[in-house]
Amino acid sequence: MLELKNVCKTFYxxxxxxxxxxxxxxxxxxxxxxxxxxxxxxxGKSTLLNMVSGTLPVxxxxxxxxxxxxxxxxxxxxxKFLGRVFQDPMTGTAASMGIDENLALALRRxxxxxxxxxxxxxxxxxxxxxxEEFGLGLESRITAKxxxxxxxxxxxxxxxxxxxxxxxxxxxxxxxxxxxxxxAKIVLEATDKIIREDNLTAMMITxxxxxxxxxxxxxxxxxDGRIIYDVAGEEKKSLTVPDLLKKFEEYSGGSFANDxxxxxx
Amino acid sequence: xxxxxxMFNSLPGVAAEGLFYGIxxxxxxxxxxxxxVADLTVDASIVTGCAVTTICILYGxxxxxxxxxxxxxxxxxxxxxxFFHTFLKIPAILAGILSQFSLYTxxxxxxxxxxxxxxxxxxxxxxxxxxxxxxxxxxxxxxVSSRDKISAMVVGFVFVIAIIALxxxxxxxxxxxxxxxTGANPKMARAQxxxxxxxxxxxxxxxxxxVALAGGLLAQYTGGSNITFGAGAIVxxxxxxxxxxxxxxxxxxxGANFAVRLTFVVVGSLIYSLIKRFVINxxxxxxxxxxxxxxxVAIFLSAPNFKNSFVRKGTKKGA
Numbered sequence: 264m265l266e267l268k269n270v271c272k273t274f275y276x277x278x279x280x281x282x283x284x285x286x287x288x289x290x291x292x293x294x295x296x297x298x299x300x301x302x303x304x305x306x307g308k309s310t311l312l313n314m315v316s317g318t319l320p321v322x323x324x325x326x327x328x329x330x331x332x333x334x335x336x337x338x339x340x341x342x343k344f345l346g347r348v349f350q351d352p353m354t355g356t357a358a359s360m361g362i363d364e365n366l367a368l369a370l371r372r373x374x375x376x377x378x379x380x381x382x383x384x385x386x387x388x389x390x391x392x393x394x395e396e397f398g399l400g401l402e403s404r405i406t407a408k409x410x411x412x413x414x415x416x417x418x419x420x421x422x423x424x425x426x427x428x429x430x431x432x433x434x435x436x437x438x439x440x441x442x443x444x445x446x447a448k449i450v451l452e453a454t455d456k457i458i459r460e461d462n463l464t465a466m467m468i469t470x471x472x473x474x475x476x477x478x479x480x481x482x483x484x485x486x487d488g489r490i491i492y493d494v495a496g497e498e499k500k501s502l503t504v505p506d507l508l509k510k511f512e513e514y515s516g517g518s519f520a521n522d523x524x525x526x527x528x
Numbered sequence: 529x530x531x532x533x534x535m536f537n538s539l540p541g542v543a544a545e546g547l548f549y550g551i552x553x554x555x556x557x558x559x560x561x562x563x564x565v566a567d568l569t570v571d572a573s574i575v576t577g578c579a580v581t582t583i584c585i586l587y588g589x590x591x592x593x594x595x596x597x598x599x600x601x602x603x604x605x606x607x608x609x610x611f612f613h614t615f616l617k618i619p620a621i622l623a624g625i626l627s628q629f630s631l632y633t634x635x636x637x638x639x640x641x642x643x644x645x646x647x648x649x650x651x652x653x654x655x656x657x658x659x660x661x662x663x664x665x666x667x668x669x670x671x672v673s674s675r676d677k678i679s680a681m682v683v684g685f686v687f688v689i690a691i692i693a694l695x696x697x698x699x700x701x702x703x704x705x706x707x708x709x710t711g712a713n714p715k716m717a718r719a720q721x722x723x724x725x726x727x728x729x730x731x732x733x734x735x736x737x738x739v740a741l742a743g744g745l746l747a748q749y750t751g752g753s754n755i756t757f758g759a760g761a762i763v764x765x766x767x768x769x770x771x772x773x774x775x776x777x778x779x780x781x782x783g784a785n786f787a788v789r790l791t792f793v794v795v796g797s798l799i800y801s802l803i804k805r806f807v808i809n810x811x812x813x814x815x816x817x818x819x820x821x822x823x824x825v826a827i828f829l830s831a832p833n834f835k836n837s838f839v840r841k842g843t844k845k846g847a
Contacts, residue, residue, distance in 0.1 A: 316719070342721035355719070357712035360705075368709050371702055372721040378698075381705035424720070 264464055265292040265432055270314050270324035272307075272488075284310040286488035288324075292432070292466070296495075297458055299475040300468045301507070302485035308468045311485070312434050315466070317341040328431055343373030346425030346463075348418065348438040348454075355421030358410030362401060362420060365409055366390045369424035393423060397453055415446035419453055426457050433458065433465040440470060451478070472504045486514055531809060538805050540677035546801035547684030548672075548745045549764060550794030551691055553772070555602075555738035556765030557793050561773075562699070563711040563731040565613075568624030570765060571758040572631035573605040573736040577743025578753035579638040585748070591670045595744035602740020603733040605631055610729030632755070639753055670748040680749055687745065688794050691738065696787045698734075707731050739765075763821050764800060770828035772796030800824075 272285040284307045292298060300308050313319045315326060317338040326334045328344050349355050356365050367382035367390075387405060394402040397419050401412075409417060418438055425433060435454065439447035455478055458465050469475050475482055482499050484492035484507070491514045494502065552574060559567040577598040584594035605627065612623035672680040698704045709717040710727040717724050747753050772792035776784050784792075803824070807817055 337723075338718045339721050339723045342719055345719075347719045349715075354713070354715050357709050357716055359712045360708060364705060364708075368705060368717075368720050368722075374721075376702040376706045376722070378701045378703055381700055381702045 264294045264296075264329055265290070265315065266325075266327040266330075267291075267311075267314065268325040268327070270311075270326065271322045272310050272314060272319065273322055276322075283488045285314065288488070288490060290483070290490065290493075292464060295462060295464055296481055297463075297465045297479035298467070298481045298483055299479045300466060300483045300485060301470070301472060301475045303511075306485040307488040308485050309436055310488075312436050312466060312468065315341075315432070316345055316347055316434055344431040346428075346430030346433045348421045348425050348433075348435050350437040350440050352414040352417040352421070352441060355424065356409045356417050359408060361406045362394075362409055362412075363387050363390055363405045365420065366393075366424060366427060369427045372428050393427070394420075397423075413446075415442050415450060418442065418446075418450045422450065422454055422457065426461060426463065429461055429463070431464065433463050435465060435467040437468045437470065454478075472507050476502050476504065476507070484510060484514075486511075534809050535805065538809065540681050541674065542801045542805045543798065544672070544674075544677055544680035544684050544749065545746075546798035547681065547688050547794065548742050548749060549768065549801060550684075550688055550797035551745065552739050552742035552761065553765045553768035553793050553797045554688075554691055554695065554790060555735045555742065556762065557769050557790070558695075558731060558735035558738070560766065560769060561711075562708055563728060563735075565620045565711075565728070565732070566624070566762075567606075567609060567732060567735060568621060568762055569605055569609040569627045569631070569732070569736055570624075570739045571761045572628040572635060573602045573739045573758075574743040574746075574761050575635045575753070575755060575758040576601050576605050576631055576638070577740030578747035578757055579635050580740070581744035581747045582753040583638055585668050585670070591668065591748060595671070595741055595748075598744030599737045599741040602736040602738070602743070605740065606733035606736030607729060609736070610732040613732070614725040614728055635755060639755065672745055672749045674749050674751065684745065687741075692787055692790045692794070695790055699786060760818055760821070763818070763825055764797075767800050767821055767825045767828070768797035769793055770796070770825060771799050774828055774831065775799075 267288055267290040270285055270288045272283075274280075274282045274284055282305070284305075286307075288307070288311065290311075300311070302308050310319070314321050317333070317336060317340075321334060324334075325332055333341055333344070347355070357368070360368075363382055363386075367386055370386060391402040391405055394405065399416055399419060401416060401420065409420065412420065422438070438454070439450050442450060451474065454467075457463070465479070467479065476499070480499065481493070481495035482502065483490050492510050552570070556567075556570060559565045580598045580601040581591075581594045584597050585591055589597070608630065609623050609627040612618045612626050613620050616623075618626065672683045674680065699708060706717065706722045707727045707730065709720065709722055710724045710731070714724045717727070743758070746757075772795050773789070775795060776789055776792035779792075780788065800821075803820070804817055807820060808814055
């Protein structure tokens with residue numbers, strides 16, 4: 264369903280700060296694949312997702328969704344196919360607008376926005392029902408400004424916004440990294456539930472190797488702008504954290520002791 | 529006592545002018561508060577509105593139609609800023625300054641390419657690039673005029689109500705919500721499929737349309753168009769917006785409905801006009817107004833920050 268063909272991206276090309284973020288990356292996802300992506304800082308994980316979402320243009324290569332070449336689609340046009348949750352809880356929602364208004368915006372993703380009402384009573388009732396499933400009490404304050412919510416609540420809301428209209432592909436860019444462990448767990452479980460119930464295809468970046476193993480049916484490890492390890496099915500299920508650490512060491516020549524990866528086994 | 533009587537007598541004029549500038553301030557509100565862009569185009573697009581209306585009327589166009597033509601001209605002015613900002617990726621402030629600069633010439637062309645009429649209605653030779661090029665419309669039938677301040681006030685009031693209703697409706701629509709989302713969080717807006725460039729350009733057009741419409745009414749009210757008329761208008765607009773906002777949050781502590789907030793922008797403008805009239809009646813040179821306006825805007829813009837830092841200090845002491 265998603266195809267990346269020989270995608271390259273270099274930042275600050277031609278300067279002393281030149282950094283190759285993606286080096287000839289090719290990747291194919293099938294319908295229903297849930298891929299966890301791990302790798303050290305600067306490995307190219309976020310850039311990979313940004314290439315898919317169109318936040319940044321590719322230097323070379325192609326991005327296809329369901330056979331449609333979207334390489335030259337601007338970000339807002341690609342949004343039709345994608346649901347996105349970001350690392351920073353502030354990024355995914357509009358703080359000065361109501362919970363209901365944010366959801367109404369998300370409901371219209373990929374649709375023409377005309378002069379009909381931006382939100383209807385019926386939709387508001389529907390949003391309440393959907394919010395109730397998360398048990399955060401958001402359903403009772405549906406017209407409250409999103410700026411009043413906690414980081415965790417905002418991430419859950421963003422998650423619901425990303426999946427309210429079923430996306431072809433859900434992109435999760437370390438969406439629990441900015442939360443405390445307890446909240447992170449709640450958000451992650453909510454994510455897992457939605458992915459299962461709606462049978463979504465997803466890519467999830469995480470720094471937590473345990474989560475990377477637990478969730479999804481496929482795991483990708485990145486280093487220096489390349490995919491160095493790609494494992495799925497039974498082999499993925501039987502992975503352990505020490506296995507992953509060993510893999511890392513194998514590819515990096517044993518020199519990643521300082522990496523953030525170590526901190527979140 | 530004489531002073532009070534003269535203040536009282538000037539109230540209809542103050543109200544009329546305040547309402548016209550209120551429309552202008554509503555235009556500023558769209559960019560400054562909703563789109564989160566400080567758009568300096570307004571200094572020139574208000575003159576575009578004046579010039580277009582004046583020329584239309586001199587050519588015999590109905591004075592109400594002339595105001596709507598001014599609205600369209602203002603939208604074009606806004607599109608220019610939008611083009612600079614989104615397509616050429618020039619920062620918003622600079623984009624506004626650039627189109628303000630270009631519009632000066634264009635406004636001069638609108639006013640100067642035609643022969644203009646002075647107050648007696650006799651045709652005079654064209655003086656190209658004259659900073660005081662002034663075309664009078666006082667001998668035509670107008671929807672508002674300073675000759676009848678009460679009816680000018682009523683017309684201003686009707687326009688304000690209609691525009692607030694229009695804005696209230698528009699920003700509740702799907703398209704209007706996409707503009708609000710663009711101003712609130714452009715990253716999120718794009719992730720939800722909103723073309724933020726288009727939204728920004730449209731917002732700038734819409735805003736400058738109302739600015740030019742206000743210019744059109746002011747041209748009729750003051751009897752003509754003057755190239756220097758718009759200098760520093762943005763500050764008057766911002767003053768109205770911030771005064772209105774502070775008052776609104778004082779009256780409605782739990783946050784107010786959008787229509788109420790828009791109404792308070794016009795209230796801010798009325799208060800500003802009153803202050804202006806006060807300064808004039810007290811006998812101060814009107815040139816003092818700019819300094820006074822700047823001080824007012826600075827105080828109202830910084831007040832929330834000061835309030836917060838005082839509160840913080842207070843709690844520290846208490847702890």
